[in-house]
Every structure is written in structure tokens, then in C-alpha cells.
Amino acid sequence: MRNAVHCGSLESERYWREEDLASLPAIPDAKALAIVQAMDEMLFVFCGSGDVLLTRQGMNRAQYDYLQSLGYAFSTNMDTLSLEAEESVPAQAALNVFELLGRMDAGQEPDRLIPEGALLEPFAVLPGTQEAVSRYKLLPTLPNEDIVRAVNTKSYSTAMRDRLELPNIAVVVQSMEELLQSGQALLEKGAFLIKDEYGVSGKGNQLVDSERMLRRMTGYLESSRNQGKRIRFVLEPLLDRETDFSCQFQIDPEGRITLLSVQQLVNQGFAFGESHSPQPSLLDKLDKEGYWETMQGIGRELYSDGYYGDVCVDSMLLRDGSLAPLVEINARKSMSLIKHHVDRRFKQEGLHTCLIQVPLAAMGKVHYQELLERMEETGILFSLETGEGVMPLTSSALQPLDPARTAGSVKGKLYAALTYRNEDRKHGLIRTLDESLMRTGYTILR
Numbered sequence: 001m002r003n004a005v006h007c008g009s010l011e012s013e014r015y016w017r018e019e020d021l022a023s024l025p026a027i028p029d030a031k032a033l034a035i036v037q038a039m040d041e042m043l044f045v046f047c048g049s050g051d052v053l054l055t056r057q058g059m060n061r062a063q064y065d066y067l068q069s070l071g072y073a074f075s076t077n078m079d080t081l082s083l084e085a086e087e088s089v090p091a092q093a094a095l096n097v098f099e100l101l102g103r104m105d106a107g108q109e110p111d112r113l114i115p116e117g118a119l120l121e122p123f124a125v126l127p128g129t130q131e132a133v134s135r136y137k138l139l140p141t142l143p144n145e146d147i148v149r150a151v152n153t154k155s156y157s158t159a160m161r162d163r164l165e166l167p168n169i170a171v172v173v174q175s176m177e178e179l180l181q182s183g184q185a186l187l188e189k190g191a192f193l194i195k196d197e198y199g200v201s202g203k204g205n206q207l208v209d210s211e212r213m214l215r216r217m218t219g220y221l222e223s224s225r226n227q228g229k230r231i232r233f234v235l236e237p238l239l240d241r242e243t244d245f246s247c248q249f250q251i252d253p254e255g256r257i258t259l260l261s262v263q264q265l266v267n268q269g270f271a272f273g274e275s276h277s278p279q280p281s282l283l284d285k286l287d288k289e290g291y292w293e294t295m296q297g298i299g300r301e302l303y304s305d306g307y308y309g310d311v312c313v314d315s316m317l318l319r320d321g322s323l324a325p326l327v328e329i330n331a332r333k334s335m336s337l338i339k340h341h342v343d344r345r346f347k348q349e350g351l352h353t354c355l356i357q358v359p360l361a362a363m364g365k366v367h368y369q370e371l372l373e374r375m376e377e378t379g380i381l382f383s384l385e386t387g388e389g390v391m392p393l394t395s396s397a398l399q400p401l402d403p404a405r406t407a408g409s410v411k412g413k414l415y416a417a418l419t420y421r422n423e424d425r426k427h428g429l430i431r432t433l434d435e436s437l438m439r440t441g442y443t444i445l446r
Contacts (some may be wrong), residue, residue: 005114005138005291006043006074007054008123009096011036012332013198015126016149021401022229024196024206025220026419031411033093034400040097040416041394045341046121046333047074052113056081056097060395062369070384070391071345077109102135110136124148124332124426125309133233137415141253147306153197154234157328164297166326166337170195170236173358176222182235183214195234233436238318239303244327245278247295247315248337251308257299263336275339276354282317294325307331339395342417348387356430358414359445360398360435366441368395374436382419390433391417398442412444 009015011033013076017023034154041432047053053076064076083092084105092100102111106267120138122129125148133140143270144233150156154170161168171186173179179194186192193208194217208214225231250258264282286292298313312334316324338421339355375381382389398412414437420426434444 002117002119002139002346003050004046004048004051004119004121005052005054005136006046006121007097007101008040008043008333009037009056009126010042010123011200012124012126013094013152013200013204016152018196018230020228021197021232022224022231024199024204024217024220024233025204030093030401032120035397035411035413037093038396038400039304039394039414039415040188041396042338043123043333043362044074044076045338045393046071047072047347048273048397049073050075051121052076052115052118054081054101054110054113055396056100057396057401060368061269062372063392063395066372066381066392070382071381077113079109079125081110096126096128098122098126098132101181114138121319143309147347151302151305151307151329151331154195154328155197155232155344157326158234159300160301160329161326163301164294164326166294167324170234172232172234172393174230174232176218176225176231178220179231179233179235180214183208183218184211186235187211187214189237193236193238195236197232197234199266214224222293239316239324242317242319245280245285245315245317246334246336247291248334248340249295249299249311249313249314251299251311252306254306255300257296257303261340262286263339265336274354274356275336276437277343277352285317289323289325290374291323298326298329302329302331310334310337312336315352339417342391345418346382346387346391346417348419351388351421353420353424354418354426355393356416358416360412360414360434360437360442361445362399362412362442363409364441366399368398369443371436371440372396374440378407378430378432378436380436382417388419388421388425390429391419394416409443424436 038057043402044053051074055072058079059076081100083103103124114136116137118138125145126143155172158170171182173182191207194206196204199209238312244267245262247262248260248283250260262278263275295313310333312330314327314359320323343353380390382391394414398414400412401412418426419430420429437444
């Protein structure tokens, strides 16, 4: 079997966006982008023995040694992927990892790590992916980039509901007049969302709950249109959500669909908060209401449009007990797929697992190795011997490289998988983890 090269940029939607598409108002956040770029370390969960993981920032040696102790036998870069040419650090930060690899000089670390003829396993197909395939002589079992870009839009998800004859409450608007007219009609029934074509959790959705807010939004977008930007958004009534969950499946190049898992989400607003295994009652409901057939149908339609690879479909259970099986399609890997792979490798009977994030800040340099040693001393660091505890999934994201930073604190996040026997044990692990982080020098921001 051929070895694989794993890499990618987790904020894929940023790189799919067309330059002439109008966007919702947002404050640029270089610190948040630096954290997301460092999250590519989590792709180690997909690595088999002998595989290669390329990460933008380079993995901390202590984290690499820890993962090797858990049986992960992959190779990775320890240094930051960067251009030796004269491009500035912010200009390099704007490139996705494939564009970065494509421009690196010959002889740098990736040349030594990537074996010729290996399979490329990206988080998502992005601009520059095919060029990286050619340069490193990898095997291109990837769908066309333009198809990937198209099937990841919100309007594609909206059209898919009609194709599968699912209830469809969304409206696609392509002019200011349509936005204002449809928005006023929706407001008569309650608040609604304006969804960006390439919006991701935490941003790209704008809640509109009043005529005044609608006028403010149309005024903002009017100025974008006057600058030659295209108007294209999805409007959707705000659903009365009970819980979010998602389904992960894979479409192979011959069109075979394999359902992998369902993961339940605890979101913070519209952003990822925690991912855990679904309650049996939810799985029973999905069985009874034909949810799996709907996912198979989405997979068949995606394949007929030319897409194959990983898929994560976001769904909702509403407070009235009804299902919204298709909220949006993400034709890429996902955080929930990462959780599924942790389960496949480490979950034991009688144990529960979940993925968490801990937002942090630190003044000055903090040594990641000290954190691992402290977690081991307090008995919470996951090990094969105990089969329980906290497994850090990232090291770089705790103190990501921020090209905009000149002084002051560094913001980061710890992403970790928890394995535990009951809720009391889970709360105990999180409490001790918090203490370990603070004693190492981090300030917890939640």
C-alpha cells in the first residue's frame, strides 16, 4: 500500500471565495487566522504508519514524541514552512499550504519528507493543490477544484434540498432589490439569517431581527455593489434549534458511498464548541425518519456533479421534534471526522469521548513540554496504559505565529480529545487541565 501525505488549510472557505463576491461586514482578525492555520496539526489523526504530515508551523518535538508513544508512526516537519524568497511574512500568511508548497525553493524540508508517488490526502482541495501534486509527483486522486468550489457554496446546499424534495425554507438572492424584498417578507414571520456563500461556523452568518438591521445591511452591501461586487446570499429563517449534529461520509472515485459517523455538537453561538458521540435517542430518530437514505441521496447527487472524497453534512434537531437533515454541505474533512478517527483508534467499551477547545492567552514564551509534563504528573494525560484522560491534538495552536503581532499577549487555543467513564470524571479532567494550563503560564479566556 502506498503511503500518504496529509496536509491542508482548515479555513478552506477563505480560499474558495471569488474576489468579486460581496461579503458580509466583518472585522479582520489576524490572531484568529493564525490559530486556524496552526490547527492543521490535528490531521495526524488520519496518518497511518509511514505517512507524512506537513504542517504550516511545524510540530513541537514534545508533541511529536507524545504522539509516537501513542502508536502514531508518521514523519513530519519540525520547522515552519516558509519561502526563502523576499515575500513578506503577511504575504506568505495569505497563501494556503498548497500555494506555499508550490513556491518553496528546491531542497527545503518538504523535498526530503515527501516520497515520490505517495497519495495526497488534503483536508480539502484548494487553489494550488494540483500544482503541489505535480511538483512533488504525488498521485492525483482528487476531484476538480472548480467542482469542489461550487459544491461548497450555501446556494448549492439550498438547491440540493429541492433536488431531494426536502423542505426548503431558504431563498437565494442575487440583487439588492431581492435582498430587501425577501428580507422584509421573512421579517414578518421572525428573525432570519443572511448566509455568506462561503460562510463558516462562527462567521459568515448575519442575524437580522429588525427592519432597521435589514436597512443597515443593505446599506453596507450597496457600497460593495457600487464597487463592482456581485450580490449572492442565502436568506433563511432562524431555526428553533434543539441540537446540532453532523454526518460524515465518504464517496470513493467509483461513486461508492460509505457512511462513517454522526457526531453531536455543542456550538458557542454559530461557532464550534464541543463535539461528542450522539445520544441513542437521536440515533433512533435518525433510523426512523430515513436520515441515512437522505445522506446517501446527497452523496449520489454530489457524485453526479463530479465530486468525490470526504463530506460532512450539518443537520439540526429542532425544538418541535422535527429534523432539518440538510443545513449545509461541507465537501471536505471536518472537526467531526477528526473526532471519529480518535474514536476509531482509542475508544473502548464503557468509555465516552469528546473534542473540546480551550481559548488561551500567554505573555511571552510558554514551553509546551512543561504542559505535557504537568499533565502527566497530575494523571490526566491520556496514555495507552490507562485508556483515559486528555489527549492534546495541537501544540502550535497554543501559541500560533501571528505576523501582525509586535508585542503583548499571544492568543491561542488548545484542542484536545477527552476519554472518560462518566460526567463526573469528565468535569474532573477539565478542571485539572485548566489548572495545568494556568500553572504553565496560560490565561484561560472562556
